[in-house]
Amino acid sequence: MNLDGTHVAMITPFDKNNNIDEEKYRSFIDFLIAGGVSGIVAAGTTGESATLTHSEHQKVIDIMVDQADGRVTTIAGAGSNATSEALDLVKYSEDAGADSALVITPYYNKPQQSGLYNHFKFLNDSTNIPIIAYNVPSRTGVDLSVDTITDLAKLDNIVAIKEANPDLNRLAHLFSLLDKNNLLDNFSVLSGNDSLILPMIAQGSRGVISVVANILPDKTSDLVNSALNGNYTKAQSLSNELFNIMDVLFIEASPAPTKRALKLMGNDVGGLRMPINEMSDENEVILKKALKEHNLI
Template sequence: MKIEGTVVAMVTPFTEDDRVDEAGLRENINYLIENGVDGLLVAGTTGESATITHEEQRRMIDILVDEVNGRVKTIAGAGSNSSREALGLVRYAGDAGADAALVITPYYNRPQPHGLIEHYRMLEEASEIPLIIYNVPSRTGTDIDVDTVSELAGLDGIIGIKEASPDLDKISMLKSRLMELGLDDFIILSGNDNLTLPMISMGAEGVISVVANVDPARMSRLVNEALSGDFESAMKTHYELYSLMKALFIESNPVPVKEALNMMGRPAGHVRMPLAPLRDSSREKLRLVLEELALI
């Protein structure tokens, strides 16, 4: 299984009465595929995994697999800080027909490195689909280290990592270790849009992107240019998108990206509490960026 290129960390659109907007989710799926992305992820951090129910999560996985119908790769957000809950979600994703499951490092309880190894080993042994580790220390309080990732990379069912640490030297250390171990097939995906270009130059295979919700065509172009070795063009596209990359994190993700989609007339709706609507000052800054990119 090879997952590369631009994978979109999709927002979860909500209706006015706070239900998952299933028609809107299907509409967004088709819009993103039509604009050249390589994969779609539901129920990740950008999809408000912390405040959707497991029932909603399972339904979204079903919709993703059904609507995509093999056109691009499908990835199910399936992590939890409870290994038992993560196991149930990973198994469901496999039964639903997803191509892979994204499994966040357990948050809040901050397991030790050997606890992380046992957590992922248990999930890998029970899963029918490949797993991608998701490291996002700013959210979880745990930064999975190079030694731990390298050990997990040796398991057949763990195919890659979404690395959202801002430490670029860690990418070099990880890639170097994987090459030493003969694990060159282990996939590294950027978890930060603004670091995607340098990470690809270091050996990453793509990105799981927030920005691609808003500008899928341009983000896909950036990644394709970089992966093809055309770094001069990729640099130009990176700087075209740089203001958007920053604006979409002006407040907590996914508040700005959902507001951007609402401005564009795309299905998004509100964010669930305790997230709150974008402040007026931030909204105006975001609007200016969208206008500069001719997105509204």
């Protein structure tokens, strides 16, 4: 499965009653596709998956698959801290027609490396949909080791990892192990940090699952494609240009800054679900300054 390029960790639009706004979601998907992205992710952590009900989770996956209509790769968020629940979501994603499922490492439980491996192996053995493992230790409290990732890459349906551990030395170790085991042809490493798109591609990553692409799909795609095509001069320039936007989108709990940015840009995608609050006035000033610098408002 080709996962090269920019895949957007989409926000989930809500209406005035904080219910999923299907019309805005469909329109937002069209906006991203028009911006040149390679893929979209529904019900990921940026999509507030932790506060979606199971039926809502399924609904946004269905909307994504239907609206994309084969134009871009569709990736369904399907993770849980319970393996049985993750299996239900992965199976639903497969039945819904998503191209792949994004499965975060089980959070809070802090399983051993053997437990993490068995979690993904169980999903691999129980379904046929390609699975992208998601490693984000800052949020989950667990970190897939490079040895465990290498072992997962040997499984037929584990096709990629979204790597959000920012340690580039560790990343070099991972690529070394994948190369020694002849796994690089069938397993992709995707950046889970927008600010590390360029150095990760330089080391061997094939793209990104991006937050900043929610507001700048065109420039994010240009950055990724330039790097993948070996035009590092242009990619470096774009990375430098976008850094302040990438940074400010995490000035508060995500996706609060991203949703506020879209609203300021004239695309009101609704509010947030508790326990995430709206941005403070002080941080909105910082966000506005960054958006003005990019002529977005």
